[in-house]
Amino acid sequence: MTTINSELKSFSTDAFHNGEFIKVSDQDVRGKWAVFFFYPADFTFVCPTELEDMADHYATFQDLGVEIYAVSTDKHFTHKAWHDTSPAIGKIRYVMLGDPTGAISRNFGVLVEDAGVANRGTFLIDPQGRVQYMEITAEGVGRTAESLIDKIKAAQYIAAHPGEVCPAKWKEDGATLTPSLDLIGKI
Amino acid sequence: MTTINSELKSFSTDAFHNGEFIKVSDQDVRGKWAVFFFYPADFTFVCPTELEDMADHYATFQDLGVEIYAVSTDKHFTHKAWHDTSPAIGKIRYVMLGDPTGAISRNFGVLVEDAGVANRGTFLIDPQGRVQYMEITAEGVGRTAESLIDKIKAAQYIAAHPGEVCPAKWKEDGATLTPSLDLIGKI
Amino acid sequence: MTTINSELKSFSTDAFHNGEFIKVSDQDVRGKWAVFFFYPADFTFVCPTELEDMADHYATFQDLGVEIYAVSTDKHFTHKAWHDTSPAIGKIRYVMLGDPTGAISRNFGVLVEDAGVANRGTFLIDPQGRVQYMEITAEGVGRTAESLIDKIKAAQYIAAHPGEVCPAKWKEDGATLTPSLDLIGKI
Amino acid sequence: MTTINSELKSFSTDAFHNGEFIKVSDQDVRGKWAVFFFYPADFTFVCPTELEDMADHYATFQDLGVEIYAVSTDKHFTHKAWHDTSPAIGKIRYVMLGDPTGAISRNFGVLVEDAGVANRGTFLIDPQGRVQYMEITAEGVGRTAESLIDKIKAAQYIAAHPGEVCPAKWKEDGATLTPSLDLIGKI
Amino acid sequence: MTTINSELKSFSTDAFHNGEFIKVSDQDVRGKWAVFFFYPADFTFVCPTELEDMADHYATFQDLGVEIYAVSTDKHFTHKAWHDTSPAIGKIRYVMLGDPTGAISRNFGVLVEDAGVANRGTFLIDPQGRVQYMEITAEGVGRTAESLIDKIKAAQYIAAHPGEVCPAKWKEDGATLTPSLDLIGKI
Amino acid sequence: MTTINSELKSFSTDAFHNGEFIKVSDQDVRGKWAVFFFYPADFTFVCPTELEDMADHYATFQDLGVEIYAVSTDKHFTHKAWHDTSPAIGKIRYVMLGDPTGAISRNFGVLVEDAGVANRGTFLIDPQGRVQYMEITAEGVGRTAESLIDKIKAAQYIAAHPGEVCPAKWKEDGATLTPSLDLIGKI
Amino acid sequence: MTTINSELKSFSTDAFHNGEFIKVSDQDVRGKWAVFFFYPADFTFVCPTELEDMADHYATFQDLGVEIYAVSTDKHFTHKAWHDTSPAIGKIRYVMLGDPTGAISRNFGVLVEDAGVANRGTFLIDPQGRVQYMEITAEGVGRTAESLIDKIKAAQYIAAHPGEVCPAKWKEDGATLTPSLDLIGKI
Amino acid sequence: MTTINSELKSFSTDAFHNGEFIKVSDQDVRGKWAVFFFYPADFTFVCPTELEDMADHYATFQDLGVEIYAVSTDKHFTHKAWHDTSPAIGKIRYVMLGDPTGAISRNFGVLVEDAGVANRGTFLIDPQGRVQYMEITAEGVGRTAESLIDKIKAAQYIAAHPGEVCPAKWKEDGATLTPSLDLIGKI
Amino acid sequence: MTTINSELKSFSTDAFHNGEFIKVSDQDVRGKWAVFFFYPADFTFVCPTELEDMADHYATFQDLGVEIYAVSTDKHFTHKAWHDTSPAIGKIRYVMLGDPTGAISRNFGVLVEDAGVANRGTFLIDPQGRVQYMEITAEGVGRTAESLIDKIKAAQYIAAHPGEVCPAKWKEDGATLTPSLDLIGKI
Amino acid sequence: MTTINSELKSFSTDAFHNGEFIKVSDQDVRGKWAVFFFYPADFTFVCPTELEDMADHYATFQDLGVEIYAVSTDKHFTHKAWHDTSPAIGKIRYVMLGDPTGAISRNFGVLVEDAGVANRGTFLIDPQGRVQYMEITAEGVGRTAESLIDKIKAAQYIAAHPGEVCPAKWKEDGATLTPSLDLIGKI
Incomplete structure (x- = not known):
């Protein structure tokens, strides 16, 4: 199952994006930040x-350089039909x-096999x-897009500033900690 | 690995609680809401x-009927020593x-085996x-205690009101949805 | 894999029928003639x-005592949405x-596993x-509903008249053959 | 078992054809359309x-470039004897x-092993x-040779016109459909 | 494989006998002498x-109380057709x-599997x-029916006269030997 | 086990022949016709x-180019002793x-293991x-040497005249059959 | 393999004894001293x-209550023939x-399998x-019967006088030793 | 287990010889006659x-070119101590x-494992x-050294005179037999 | 292998004790303190x-209620001989x-298998x-008997006074510690 | 499990040393004497x-060229915290x-797995x-540092003086023994 620090497994599937049917693979995902939803x-x-x-905050995700991949075990045909009929x-x-074989969901450990x-x-x-x-x-x-955005900012900050860590409740521009031996047992 | 709807596995370990060393097992955990942290x-x-x-919000957790179990692979002796020396x-x-064998952490799928x-x-x-x-x-x-409290409230609401669901961004007292066939494709 | 004379395997799934979501199992299917499509x-x-x-000939199927079960690996939600939007x-x-796990399709040997x-x-x-x-x-x-109806009539005739067989191109009310030792090598 | 898109397995056997005993293998079959009957x-x-x-429509099959291979678990000697004595x-x-070992029938999944x-x-x-x-x-x-001929024509049409599909009840020269994204949910 | 003194294995098959199709099993064979041919x-x-x-000597076999079972991997239908058309x-x-599955031939070790x-x-x-x-x-x-008849007579004589043996070239009414210790090395 | 068309397996053993002890192997047997008795x-x-x-007909076997190998599980010493004392x-x-290990008898499938x-x-x-x-x-x-000689003649005739077959009861100089398609069902 | 103190394994075979063919099993051997030769x-x-x-000393063996069983992989028929023809x-x-299957020889570990x-x-x-x-x-x-007789006498003496042992070169009526703690290192 | 004609297995161990501790391996043993005692x-x-x-006859063994190796599961230290204290x-x-691991005794099949x-x-x-x-x-x-010496002489005679054999009770300079075909059944 | 708190395995062997050969098993050892040396x-x-x-301090061991079992892979005969000849x-x-099979030494994990x-x-x-x-x-x-005696006294003290522990360098009558929560991090 | 003469297995871990966090592996240990405590x-x-x-005698260990490695299944963070708060x-x-995975303790056979x-x-x-x-x-x-120091001195003396051994109770500068054959049974 997918856990923290585990690596994205290979996949290739059909997707619906901006009125088109496209092919998406793990190779397309790599190279920038991504959310699998x-x-x-x-x-x-x-x-x-x-x-x-998620759609309402998509501009923010894009500003952060993050692509969003919504995934269900439905087919891309169904995604288009839903997109055509649902205002939301x-x-x-x-x-x-589209993940009709359940392969991507299984890779991430979120497939309910008997359903x-x-x-x-x-x-x-x-x-x-x-x-x-x-x-x-x-x-x-x-789930809440805003909470997710907070986590993304923290993760990106850590990635950009090796040696600093974000304490609990950290928000963008908040103070961070730089670990040192002297802090042990002092906080 | 632990995933949504999976069941708490049996364990028994030494713990530090309010200045005492106590034994805690899965049987002690069951019967009320609990957070493993x-x-x-x-x-x-x-x-x-x-x-x-988490300590600062402990009163809220208690009001919600939730017990908190902090877990690391350190021993209860170490927990006491840290509690004695760290203001936080x-x-x-x-x-x-205390989880010095890593058994509880492994049960929940969060043990990093080689570390x-x-x-x-x-x-x-x-x-x-x-x-x-x-x-x-x-x-x-x-992590953020407040976000966790929101999730607990939603989960408790759902448990108490079968047939209703909480849409995204739901907070306590917010509107919920009651699923019906007519809503399909309309939202 | 399903072949001639093999028996219907057990299943249970969600279905869309006449504007309702219902549960259908192999027990519901048995007892009358049925077509899995x-x-x-x-x-x-x-x-x-x-x-x-198939819909246009449904009255004929019903007159023959045959129920029709259309099956895809889509979910019943999608069946309803398609029924709502497509005139056909x-x-x-x-x-x-609905067969989102592919279990029914696999039982009949028609699931394309990698798709x-x-x-x-x-x-x-x-x-x-x-x-x-x-x-x-x-x-x-x-496929053609009329050809299927011909096969159903032949199969029902054979079931009702043990000892007779239908030669090629047989249609309802056509002549049948009663096998006997004397016919060997004479036809 | 043989299913749609599965490939012809290798075989070699004795056959009766136009008054002669010949050898036929899968290599002889490939390269043109064929029906195993x-x-x-x-x-x-x-x-x-x-x-x-099938014999009465053989000219049509030949016009369509299709060879017919009738197969039973009898030997080629028996095929000749039957051909000699039966007017049909x-x-x-x-x-x-001839398939006295049942190897070809088994390859296609139609051998009844205990009979x-x-x-x-x-x-x-x-x-x-x-x-x-x-x-x-x-x-x-x-079975009916005419129905089979309809299926052959459709399959050959599809093979010759990539990108078009034959809707139900299609017959030669009937209208076909060219799939496009805009047709989704509109038929 | 069948060898001397091995026992008839169970079987059940369709047969052609005197213008009729009948069922024959190993139980029908037991109780009298039999030849599998x-x-x-x-x-x-x-x-x-x-x-x-064998047919020409059938009266002799019957006089000896022996039933004859001719066996090939053809079906009983073919046996009848051959019986109808061949003077011999x-x-x-x-x-x-009929042994279309080859089961009886395999039991006796005479089935050529790849043919x-x-x-x-x-x-x-x-x-x-x-x-x-x-x-x-x-x-x-x-093979020669007369040689077979000689062997049957010898075997039946031995079965009827425990303690005597038939030397080489023995024919009915010929002298037999009664083994005794004194004969050792003397013949 | 040895059956028709199976090949002689390798062996090497001590034998008694014309007053001498010799070594005989499968390589000595090959190259001419042979009978294992x-x-x-x-x-x-x-x-x-x-x-x-067999001894009385040895001249005939030799005329046919056939060597005779008598085999028992006794040793060559015993063969010589028997040869010295028994007139026959x-x-x-x-x-x-000599086959004291039973290896040759086992290869031909005639060894009674527990005896x-x-x-x-x-x-x-x-x-x-x-x-x-x-x-x-x-x-x-x-057994009868004369019957064996008949079989040897038939087998040698077939080997020498590919395309002809010996019908039942065939003896040397008797008519043989040349198979052709026209004979099917006519005999 | 048989070694000192190992137990006689079960067997049953044909034997030649005093002009008769008899059956001998391990049950016949037990109850008195025996030599397998x-x-x-x-x-x-x-x-x-x-x-x-061994034959020349058979009276002595009998006086000691010992039966002799000579064993070779020859058959009892051969034993009789040899007995008839050899003066010795x-x-x-x-x-x-007789041990034609080699079973007894194998039990005692003296069978040369490839010979x-x-x-x-x-x-x-x-x-x-x-x-x-x-x-x-x-x-x-x-081998020498007299040496064997010496060993039998020693073994029988030991069996009859528990607590005494026979030193090297012991012969009947010679001095024996009674082990005691004081003898250690003194002889 | 060691049996007649089996080959000495490799070993290396500590030994006591003439007041010294030495290493002895199977390589030291080969090349001359040896007795393992x-x-x-x-x-x-x-x-x-x-x-x-054995010690009293050691000169004779040496004259015959035979080395003696006494073996027990005791250590070489113990051998020396025994040699020092026991007159015999x-x-x-x-x-x-010394064979404290029992490896040599096990190789020869004489180790009593549980003792x-x-x-x-x-x-x-x-x-x-x-x-x-x-x-x-x-x-x-x-055991008796003299009997052993007789066997050694016989074995050495056979080794030196291929084609002759020693009958029972053979002693040095006694008559031997040269096997020939004519002797069979005559002795 | 034997480690702290592992349990004595069953054994039975011959021993030398005070001029006698006796049998000793694990059952004899249990019930009082013991040292395996x-x-x-x-x-x-x-x-x-x-x-x-160890012999010089045996009176002290006995005062402490401790039996001493010296063990080597030598036999009890050798122990006696050594006892007879060595002043020490x-x-x-x-x-x-005596442990000539090495079974006891192997149970305690101290057997050097190849020696x-x-x-x-x-x-x-x-x-x-x-x-x-x-x-x-x-x-x-x-090794030193005195150090061993110190360890025995400490172990016996702990066994007699549950809840107290002996700090480093503890000797009989020295101060011990009674663990309590307040001592954590204070020593 | 680790036993005498077994070799240090590879490891790599975090350690606390003189106010610093350092990495220590088996490669760092080799090359000088070391104690794992x-x-x-x-x-x-x-x-x-x-x-x-051990700390009080560290100067002595250093004089002997011995490094001390204290090991528990706690982490190096805890070691530092303990070092900061405990006077001892x-x-x-x-x-x-630090050995939080228990890998080093397991290598030495001292890990209590369930604790x-x-x-x-x-x-x-x-x-x-x-x-x-x-x-x-x-x-x-x-345990006692002084006893350990005695053992270290003896082991180092033996390593420096091949051929000498330290008798029981040996202390630095005490007499040692040089083994020779003549000493056997004399001490």
Whole structure:
């Protein structure tokens, strides 16, 4: 299963993006920050609000150099149909991956094998293809784009400033800590 | 590995709690909501601020009927020594589990085998012993008690109101959705 | 793999039927004649004309005591959405099974494992749950409801008249043959 | 077992063709369209009418560039004897393969192991040796050469016109569809 | 493989006997002397003269209380057709077993697996189902009913007269030997 | 086990021949026709008459270019002793192989493992080392050199005249058949 | 393999004894002292002198209550023939076991597998079936009955007088030693 | 286990010889005749008389070109101590091998595994390292150097005179036999 | 291998004790404190001084209720001989176990397999049969009885006073520590 | 498990040494004498007095060219914290290895797997990385630096003076023994 620091596995699938059907593979993902945003099924209830929330913050993600990949075990045909009919989903400008074999969901450890659907898992991948943050919620509990953005900023800050760490509740521009031997047992 | 809806595995270990050494097992955990809060090591840097943040919100957790179990692969002797010497850790009133064999960390899938330390994983367990929320951050990125409290409230609301779901960005007292066939493709 | 005379395997899944979401299992299928009509994906091209052709002849199937089960690896949510938006699919009054795990398609041997879709397979099941006719076409070649109806009539005639057989090109009310030792080498 | 798109396996056997005993192997089959027409046994009842029906349409098959290979687990000696004595079988000008080891029938998945006979399976093979259509009927239900010819025409049309597909009930010269993104959900 | 004193294995098959199709199993064979007379194929060359030779001596076999079972890997339908068309085979009044699965031939060790035909093996079975004589000839060398009758008479004589043995070239009513210690080294 | 067309396996053993002890191996056997004539034991009852019968016809075997190898699980010392003391065995001019390990008898499938003796098996080997005829009789039933000579003549005729076959009861100078397609079903 | 104190294994075989063929099993051997006297082959050179030497001392063996079992891989028929023709062997009044399967020789570890003969092994068995003395000589070196008798007397003395031991070169009526702690290092 | 004609296995051990500790390996043994003389334990009762008997005849063994290797599972230190204190053992001038691991005793098949001691086995090894004579006696029965010398002389005579054999009771200068075919059954 | 707290394994062996040969098993050892004192070999150099040192303090061991078991892979015969001849060993009044199979030494993990000797290991066993102290020295480094006595006193004190522990350098009547939570980090 | 003469296995870990965090591997250990001094846990009771005792003698160890490596399954962070807060531990100038994975403790065979702590094991390693002395005490029994120093001196003396050995109770400058054959049984 995917865990922190594990590496993105290879995949290749059909996707819907900006009115087109495209092929997406792990090679396309690497090289920049990426979020894999799994959800159970198209044409269901919690999901569209989560996906709409992500769509509403897409400009911010892009400013941070992050691409969003929404993934369900539906096919790209279904993604297009949903995009055509749902006002919330119609806002989406990021990539919607079809995963009808469940291969990508299984790689990330979020496939519910006996139901053929993915759990609500969010995975932040750095440009080297390694997981830097992951969050999975039970069915019925939605996720929040703003919290995710905070985690992305912290992870990017750490990546850019080796030797510093972000304490709890850190937000952008907040103070960070530089670990040293003298701090042991003092905080 | 632990994933959403997986069940708490059996364990028994020594812990430090309110100035005493006690034994804690999975049987003690079941029956109320619980958070397992893993961190790499006592006497390190990011960790104390995370643990202090959790300590500062402990009253809220208690109001929600949630017990907190901090876990590292250190021994309970070390937890006591850290509690004695660190002002931040000295605030802690919740349970600090020693996991020197790494058994609990391994059960939750957060043990880094070749380093003997746990990743920063947070797991919300319901009274039936099932995981309802999980979040793991990379080394150097802290967690936030407030975000966790939001997730707990949502999970508790869902548990109390079968048939309703919380859309994205839901906060306590926010509107929820009741799924019905007519909503399909309409949101 | 399913072949002639093999028996229907157990399954249980969600389906869309006449505006409702229902559960369908192999126990519901047994006891009357049934056709499993597999197709690759909702919202695609050849498929809707095949499904519409089946819908147009549904009264005939019902007169013959045959239920139709259309199956793809899409979910029942998607079946409903397609039924809502497509004029051709909107005609359907028979059962549309969701098979997101691919379990039913795999049982019948028509799942293309690396694509997560079913081949275009048609299987006639008798009331005892045994396959009496099967036909699979390559991608891009449609099936014909009328040919299927001819096969159903022949199979039902044989089932009702033990000891008679239908020669080639037999149609309802055509002459049948009663095998006897004297016919050997004479036809 | 043989399924759509699976490839012809190697074989070599004795056959009866136009009054001669010849050797036939998979290498002889490749390079043009072919139909493998399995039946249970020489000197039986339904079979000769099916084989006669195929013989009556042999000119059409030849016009379409299709060779016919009738196969049973009888030997080529028996095929000749049947051809000599049966008026219906005497019409046959296509190849009759002997399969006394059952190897070819087993390769196509139609051998009934405990009876030593083949099921009534029809397999259309394209010049590359891949199955493009398959149909299997229960004992007692005959097949129809005309239906088979329709399927051959559709498969050949698709092979010749990449990018077009034949909807249900398609017959030669009928309209075909060219799939495009805009058709999704519109048919 | 069948060898001297090995026991008849169980089987059940369709046979042609005196214008009828009958079922024959090993249980029908036991209780009297029997000859299993294997040959490669119906409608071939050496075989009919061997089978005719056996037919010509059938009265003698019956007088000795011996049933004859001719066996090839052809089906009972083919046996009937051959019986109908061949003057030599038409004389046969003994049982012709169909062995299309090769199971009986394989039990006796005479099945040529890669050709699906039996070698020319003759096996004499006593009423207890044990092999008392066996002879196998290469393709192209016929067998002789009279020699077989001599062997049957010797075997039956031994079975009826425990303690006596038949020396070489023994024929019915010829002298036999009663073994005793004094004969050792004297003959 | 040895069956028709199986090949002579390698062996090397001590033998008694014309008053000498010699070594005989499979290499000595190949290149001309040979008969392996197995019998249970030296100094027993049926055996000497069989071996004497073979000795009496040895000139004929030699005229046909056939060497005789008598084989028992006795040693060559015992063969010589028997030859010295028994008038019947004293006539023998052919090779008597010792097989105290039972290796040759086991290779031909005639070793009775729990008794350490060979069954009465006769095997005709052609110059290429392949079995062309085999016959095994139960204990107490002797074999006949004349019948064996008939089989040898037929086998040699077939070997010399490819394309002809010997029908049943064939004797030297009798008519043979040349198979052709027209004969099928006519004999 | 048989070694000192190992137990006689079960066997049953045909033997020649005093002009009769008898059955001998391990049960017949137990209850009195016995010598198993293996030799390579009947009708050979060293062996008869050894066997004659044993025959010449048979009265002494009988006085000591010891039965002699000579064993070779020859059959009992051969033993009788040898007994009839050889003056030396003709003297034998003890039991000659046939071991054509080599089972007894193999049990005692003296079978030369690739030659089918026994080594020259002598084994003294006490009434409880346990080996008390064993001696094996290379091909070409004979054994001596008198030496064997000395060993038997010593073994019987030890068996009758627990607590005493026979020093080297001990002969009947010679002095024996009674072990005691005081003798250690003093002899 | 060691048996006649088996080959000396490799070993290397510490030994006591003429007041010195030396290393002895199988390479030192090869090239001349040798006797391995196993006994249970130093400082015990029967053993010293046996070893003294061997010591008393050591000049004869040397005249025959034979080296003696006494072996027990004691260590070379113990051999020296015994040699120092026991008058009988003090006579020894041959090699005393220590075998504390039991490896040499195990190689010769005389190690009693659950007691850690060797049986009283004597093995004559020829210069090629092959066993030519072996004798094992039960606990409490001593061996005789003179008998051993007789066997050595016979074995050396055979080795020097290929083609002759020593009959039973043979002593040096006694008559030997030259085997020939004519002697069979005559002795 | 034996480690702290591992339990004494079962054994039974011959021993030398106070001029007698006795049997000793693990059952005899249990019930009181015991020391297993392994050494490489009787009649060697370092060992006797170690064993003499133990003998000189035997009265003290007895006062502490401790039995001493000296163990080498020599036999009890050798122990007696050494005791008879060595002034140092002659002082010994404790038990000397023979371990010629190496079984006891292997159980304690001190057997050097390829040399057949034990390492210099000392093991203190409590009355429940559990190891409370162990020490192993390299070849050439002797052990000291006085140090061992100190360890025994400490172990016995701990066993008698649950809840107290002996700090480093503790000697009898020295101060001990009673662990309590308040001492953590204070010493 | 580690035993006398076994070799140091490879490892690499974080350590605390003189106020710094350093990396230590087996390569750093080799080349000089070393002591691995295992103890159960930081911030516990017996341990600090043992470690303090070692610290008090560190000058002596250094004079002997011996480095000390204290090892527990705690992390180097904890070692530093303990060093900062405990007066006894604060004296330490030798290396404190963190072994949070238990890998080093497991290599030496002192890891208590189900508790995640090490037993109190002391191992002396020579410059070639081989164990020359080992001692393990039960929980609650402390070790003594002075005894260890004695063992180190003896081991170093032996290493420097091949051919001499140290008898029991040997201390620096005491008499040693030079083994010779004449000493056997004399001490």
